[in-house]
Amino acid sequence: MKTLAIVLALAVTPVLITPAVAAPFDKGDPKAGQATHDKQCKDCHVARFGGDGSKIYTRADRRVKSASGLSQQITTCNSMLGNQLFPEDELHLSAYLNGQFYKFK
Numbered sequence: 658m659k660t661l662a663i664v665l666a667l668a669v670t671p672v673l674i675t676p677a678v679a680a681p682f683d684k685g686d687p688k689a690g691q692a693t694h695d696k697q698c699k700d701c702h703v704a705r706f707g708g709d710g711s712k713i714y715t716r717a718d719r720r721v722k723s724a725s726g727l728s729q730q731i732t733t734c735n736s737m738l739g740n741q742l743f744p745e746d747e748l749h750l751s752a753y754l755n756g757q758f759y760k761f762k
């Protein structure tokens with residue numbers, strides 16, 4: 658009986674631990690984020706940084722240093738657009754930008 662209890666405990670443990678180590682923004686949809694990004698965000702960044710605009714995310718002195726900083730910056734940029742996006746859109750954008758450029762864990 659004792660052995661069974663230990664085996665069960667070991668089998669269940671990873672399931673309980675997984676949510677704690679899940680990536681930030683894992684509820685966002687990066688594909689939806691990319692679509693919104695290319696439509697609403699890119700042009701302005703391209704105008705300032707040239708190329709495809711992605712330098713804004715990869716430059717050495719980039720501003721965003723954490724997952725929560727990324728959410729904040731997206732909200733700031735969104736407000737320049739006149740708050741056209743819903744919180745879900747911001748989550749999708751975070752998922753896209755984090756997966757592609759920032760890679761915060």
Ligand code: HEC
Pocket residue numbers: 694697698699701702705713714718719720721727730731734735737738742750754
């Ligand atoms: C009106 C122009 C404009 C629009 C539209 C815009 N941005 Fe920005 N964004 C900026 C500028 C300017 C900066 C750089 C700020 C700085 O360096 O001080 C920036 C910076 C950022 C950064 C931080 C980059 C870093 O340094 O790490 C992120 C992330 C970002 N924008 C996301 C978005 C997203 C997502 C959207 C679309 C919802 C968006 N932006 C739309 C102008 C814009």
